[in-house]
Amino acid sequence: MSKYTTEVFDSAIDGSKFVANKIKALIEKNNAEGKKTVLGLATGSTPVKMYKELIRMHNEEGLSFANVVTFNLDEYYPMEKNSEHSYWYFMHENLFNHIDVKPENINIPLGNLPQEEVDQHCLDYEAKIDAEGGLDIQILGIGRTGHIGFNEPGSELDSVTRQVTLAQITIDDAAPGFGGVENVPAKAITMGVASVLKARCIYLMAYGENKAQIVSDTLTNDITDQVPATYLQKHSNTVFVLDTEASSLLPA
Ligand code: GLP
Numbered sequence: 382m383s384k385y386t387t388e389v390f391d392s393a394i395d396g397s398k399f400v401a402n403k404i405k406a407l408i409e410k411n412n413a414e415g416k417k418t419v420l421g422l423a424t425g426s427t428p429v430k431m432y433k434e435l436i437r438m439h440n441e442e443g444l445s446f447a448n449v450v451t452f453n454l455d456e457y458y459p460m461e462k463n464s465e466h467s468y469w470y471f472m473h474e475n476l477f478n479h480i481d482v483k484p485e486n487i488n489i490p491l492g493n494l495p496q497e498e499v500d501q502h503c504l505d506y507e508a509k510i511d512a513e514g515g516l517d518i519q520i521l522g523i524g525r526t527g528h529i530g531f532n533e534p535g536s537e538l539d540s541v542t543r544q545v546t547l548a549q550i551t552i553d554d555a556a557p558g559f560g561g562v563e564n565v566p567a568k569a570i571t572m573g574v575a576s577v578l579k580a581r582c583i584y585l586m587a588y589g590e591n592k593a594q595i596v597s598d599t600l601t602n603d604i605t606d607q608v609p610a611t612y613l614q615k616h617s618n619t620v621f622v623l624d625t626e627a628s629s630l631l632p633a
Contacts, residue, residue, distance in 0.1 A: 421519035454530035460492030519580035527608035531571035540573030
């Protein structure tokens with residue numbers, strides 16, 4: 382039986398504020414108790430408004446990220462950290478440079494390691510999430526293939542952090558930002574489906590009508606590796622945060 386919930390908002394802004402408020406509440410509770418908060422973070426255009434709201438909360442409401450540890454879902458491979466295309470760069474531009482998170486508490490898979498060091502890096506990344514006590518909250522977007530992180534169709538339920546090959550649709554979607562398909566890396570390093578499902582709470586955000594079909598496929602299909610986001614139906618505490626457009630193909 383599926384235990385997820387859906388929250389539909391009039392706008393992406395309202396959905397983003399809803400998620401930011403959940404994050405804020407948890408950080409403040411943990412800060413008051415002297416505990417760390419462990420956040421799993423996502424890239425893509427979808428979470429940007431939510432990150433803006435967290436930055437506003439930091440600036441205007443004194444929300445401190447000094448006790449927050451972050452793990453990003455994924456990174457292209459090969460990819461240099463300081464490339465404008467890297468998720469490392471994206472996260473610093475859109476969030477980390479504007480809050481008081483400690484650099485040593487930021488974890489993003491490394492896209493610049495030699496191939497022979499990648500497998501060990503993936504094992505270490507997975508172990509580090511566990512060593513921090515696991516993810517309190519995982520933020521997700523969704524790709525047109527139904528991928529979460531870079532878990533493309535065919536990803537297995539028990540998959541963990543690993544190197545993957547990107548689906549052609551994903552490469553096509555990324556192409557404009559890279560100035561052409563030929564410039565998009567063919568591979569990535571991503572947390573696995575199992576890594577994501579271990580999070581105690583998951584918020585998947587999807588906004589706009591171009592997400593309506595995959596949102597419908599995710600929530601109305603049986604669980605299938607062909608739409609990896611359907612694995613979220615197995616999770617006990619996942620909230621799909623949608624705007625009206627993204628929810629438009631869901632059954633009434
Ligand atoms: C990329 C990222 C995903 C993200 C997806 C959708 O593939 N690896 O984590 O969910 O893009 O991006 P957008 O939010 O821009 O639609």
